[in-house]
Amino acid sequence: MRDYWLSKLFFDLQSPALGAEFRANRQAVLSRYPLDERVKQAIAANDVPFLAQRTNPYLLRYYFFATGMKDDEFIRRLNHG
Amino acid sequence: MASLVGAFAASHGPLIVREWQRVPPEQQRRMSDAYRELGRRLTAAKPDVLIVVSPDHWSNFFLDNYPAVCIGVGEANEGPPEPWMKDFPHRTLAGHPGLAMHLVDEALRQGFEPAVSHRLKLDHGSCIPLWRMELERLPKIVPMLVNSIEPPMPSLRRCYDWGVQLRTAIESYAEPLRVAILGTGGLSHSIGEPTMGAIYDDFDKETIRLFSSSEKSLIDFLDRKLPASGNGSEEVRNWLVAHGAAGGRGFELVDYLAVPAVIVGCGFASWRI
Secondary structure, three states, X not given: OOOHHHHHHHHHOOXXXXXXXXXXXXXXXXOOOOOOHHHHHHHHOOOHHHHHOOOOHHHHHHHHHXXXXXXXXXXXXXXXX | OOEEEEEEEEOOOOHHHHOHHHOOHHHHHHHHHHHHHHHHHHHHOOOOEEEEEEXXXXXXXXXXXXXXXXXXXXXXXXXXXXXXXXXXXXXXXXXXXXXXXXXHHHHHHOOOOOEEEOOOEOOXXXXXXXXXOOOOOOOEEEEEEEOOOOOOOOOXXXXXXXXXXXXXXHXXXXXXXXXXXXXXXXXXXXXXOOOOOOOOHHHHHHHHHHOOOOHHHHHHXXXXXXXXXXXXXXXXXXXXXXXXXXXXXXXXXXXXXXXXXXXXXXXXXXXXX
């Protein structure tokens, strides 16, 4: 399953400018994407398994890399929530 | 007429750049030697044009429109967009529109339907091997982006057939160009899925062995084993394109080593043309 807008957010965050804005004001960036409320909660909670079911694995990994999560922690959350 | 003068493959994992300092010195040495050896062989082949076969890691395409195969037909393509690739020495890479459009036309004539782009961003998939091969002079680059990132992907058989077809197309191009091909990516790795970090050493070694067997044996094996060998292993499609172009005659393995620090089974190959 692909959540288009979640995937679009992750894709767009590859832009350094948008990435910087996201780090400075996450809510402002999120407000531009028509994300389901449950998806917004999962982003806020770094709920990796939930998000993993809704986007491409490369985009998922990119997003958490860009937000500063170390690979070890990312893998732990992928497997154990 | 143009001719195929070389076919090569090399891994391209991002951590080869981003986490290079974490790679143990002996593995650094082997990887550097392997890239340089491919660079030496490529240089010795004196190519005018290099067809680089790589996936697009979400640098050009999105869910709106993700082609199975896209050929870059522009005068130039852009260097890697990833910030951590900022030291790559080329911001633009010259293309070869004449050969590229000929490859597209011949493909269409033979029942293959590539997308075309007049300006691509060539991400780390294309540029890490070009960088690490330490080429003094970069040939003109014709990019061929093959989807191995987002399902549905072109079949393995289709990728091999693409290579066969490319060879025929190259050899029907009127200019006396020397053309080489470089498949990038693989071998096994796993990205953004629960097995992330796994390297399937046995899968890699059997894949390498079967490249010297019939393409049917190779493709049958990959069809069975790929789904459980890490999503990054899907990039073996690019090796199959090079294999088909080289006539399926098998390659000389320059080196293979599983490198946990870059979470990739790193392979380096040079085909017998």
